[in-house]
Amino acid sequence: MIPAVDGSAESALDPVVPQEADPRTALSGGVAGAAALEPVLRVVLDALAAGAAERGGPLPAGRPAQLAAGVARALSQPGGDDALHRLTTLLAYGSADPADPFCAAHLHCPPLAVAVAADLAVSALNPSQDSWDQAPAATSLETLLLEELARLVGYPAEAAGVLTSGGTESNLMGLTLARDRVMGEATGQRIETGGIPRNAPRPRIFASAVAHFSVQRAAALLGLGEDAVVPVPVDDGLRMDAGALARALDEAAGRGELPVAVVATAGTTDTGAIDPLPACAALAREHGAWLHVDAAYGGGALLSDRLAPLVAGIELADSVSLDWHKLGWQPAAAGVFLVRRAETYASLARRAAYLNPADDERAGYPSLLGLSLRTTRRADAFKIAVTLRTLGRSGLGRLVDACHDLALAGAEAVRAHPRLELHADPVLTTFLFRYMPADPERADRVNAGLRRRLLREGRAVVGRTELPGDGPGRVRLKLTLLNPHTTPEQVERLIHTVAEEGAAEEELP
Template sequence: MSTTAFAGWEQPLQDIVLPVKETYKDIFHQGSAAEYENAINGARELVTNFLHRNRQPFSGVSSTALRAAFAAVDFDTPLPDYESLLQEVQELYVKHATAFHLPAYIAHLNCPVVIPAVAAEVLIAAINSSQDTWDQSAGGTLMEQQLISWTAREIGFGTVADGVFTAGGSQSNLMGLLLARDHYAITNGGHNIKKQGLPGDASRYRIFISEKAHFSNHKGAALLGLGEQALVEIKTDARFRMDAELLEEAIAREIQQGNIPIAVVATAGTTDFGNLDPLADIGRIAAKYNLWYHIDAAYGCGLLLTEKYRHLLNGMETAHSVTIDYHKSFFQPISSSAFIVKDKQYLRLLRMHVDYLNPKDEDYDDLNQINKSIMQSTRRFDALKLWFTLRLMGKQKLGAYTETIIETAEKAAEVIGLDPELELLSYSDIGVILFRYAPEQYNPADLDALNQYIKKTMFNTGLVLVASTRVNGNFYLKFTMLNPLTTLDDVHFILNTIKETGAAWRQ
């Protein structure tokens, strides 16, 4: 008699496979195993073909052509079978999807993903647990909490640390600012913002960030009712890291002007430069002035995985809260992020009980994760992806990938710096390189238009995808290196493509 393959689950298959009514064959339940297998096999084949057939990161399709193809879609007329559906999705989506796993994709903070995490996605979607309360995801809750505890230990926090998985770094940064605001109000006058709204002096609250900090700080300050005027941007040094001396001067100046410093946000891995603010120095200043210290390590969190470069995060352990993006630097599928606090008591500022979800008499020994989240009740079991990854691959292998990326980026920057046709702007702590094509024969006033042409032309062919940004008003091309498969040969290919494309400008 055939049985399932897992120990402890020996019920005969013939007893658990039920006949399915044709009407309900599309619903995931006991009787739809054959339908499920058919659908999953079709999707698997689509993914396998995506891997085998893609040779460049983008098809180069124009928005006009793709919109025209979408115009024929009629949602009122269902397709007859999975074959038709998958063919449609192939033509409208997969064929033109950006292939982040290819070395010629070197644009944004999109990492290639590891296979264990992809396998976990199958379970996440099918079982469909919700991580808000214990009674909806018992084992999932404990898996998430154990991964949060592991991450907190890697940061350097103690046993009273806690946190929660989030939708992304922007949400985690918002949570950091929210706790900074509410913690200040309740510990300096007992004002409960959750119950009473903003206090009268909230317009004088000040939060200090680097001028190169992520834009989510500005959006967060606006959403929290403090406005962007609450943010004090601190100038950076030659490597685009927050200047700690200027930070302390700014804090003193705001106090002298009658304003109320409440928090400092440091960045461990800036989006535009891949550099880390001086975390330990900033932590000492935050402690001196009794300010909430939040670190946005959405990008730089990958350094936790490596002994060789872990020292770049020294000082992270002094923070009150930290943003982690596993889907940037732990090779996880989107989304997989976390917000970690040094002391779980801080999260009580977020707690709210309702009888239909997490009543006080069913708190399950603090196992309801919704008590730690903001505006996110139904929530995917994204932690399972990281569980699969760490349990099968281990921290050391992931760390080796991170080390490879950093070392390839260092060599790439050296190549760019030695090329007379290229102008390197800055070296990176992790893997972001800013430069531009700048041959001597071109007028400096034309360099912006020249490099914009290069980026647009390469995107339209789909052969190479790079990012861009502006620094001090000038337009630069940007490499964001997050792929351990990218070699120096790949870098040379990309740079040669850039130069060949640029040489054709105005011809």
């Protein structure tokens, strides 16, 4: 109890609660906030269960237009006290449920219940990370969590970072800092203020041919143009070819171009391939380029004693992207961006008098504003911190290993099936395969069609991608296994279901 100004025991901060508050306009904060949340949470939990039971599988059966029409009808109904239950039921019914063993298409994890509960606390309190006075405890918590995650990566004490919306934002930040630092040193100009000088050498970013599309998007947003990204050939395992990278860097330098950054991927979206990180680091250093490691997926390997050696060399990167809403079982968003040296953040530093005045900072009130591309920002660090304190690295590592085991078992089931063809053994928790019809010329059409058939029938959510190259025969199906409670038997049943649908699709003219 904070004493009143006159020294009495009564708090000057005691809440004033309306005598007859309208429950529909009740707030989630303050002393009365928890009581206001309790009845509506019961409604939501009941609706979630009802919607999932009505769905009865990994996603609703039917075509997209049918579901869209149902959503439109629900929104056109009159409002009222039942809107929360009615629309939550609809959302649950109409969702692809990543907790279902037959929902295995994307890097879309089923979040841990404890992480969702922690995220509820953040939503209820609604702190914003752009100034200390909006998020006193959360500001300190994010700073300490990032120090912990930097140690997990292997970074030194002078590392820095921020929570992001995911890999796309983190990759943009890494390439922003690369542009400002490398081009700034090459031209003697402050790129973040004056822009790219007209007489500057042509900037180049080097990434594997199967790197995430956000690398090109970042280059476009940064004014470098998508053509600034040089796609580096990959080896048979779809890893960046270090020899090809060396040649591409030498050729660019020979043309008078400026190697700004090398983007190495630790865990590609389709196959989980991990580029040769030590070799990428050495080549980037040799050419004065920034090394950014996109470990949005593969960063989860850091949690596992078994898989951590796969990402050896990640600590050599100038910046790293991690996503705990992939192999971390957090509700989105839970992206992390880290730099090895805090001084390299200089070009992002910003000051706004209403958020982080200099005299406040001198007085000991810290601000995270200059670490992010965003202003208003949720306290997403909280759910990660709660999860780590609940399970620890070892507990999360066991979940990673369980999903890796599922992928290995699934690959074996594909290999054993006479009508299925495995692309390659899993690196992390995903693998590619395809159904092989009697006529190989129809393979692409049959595989694309069987996936849509599974969606239409509400039986399974299976991924689809294409291998690098040109021409037919590149379409592959993909399983991304992120539910550690799925069993090998369930994965095998999913694979046999895919084969059954392939046979049915093959019968079509």
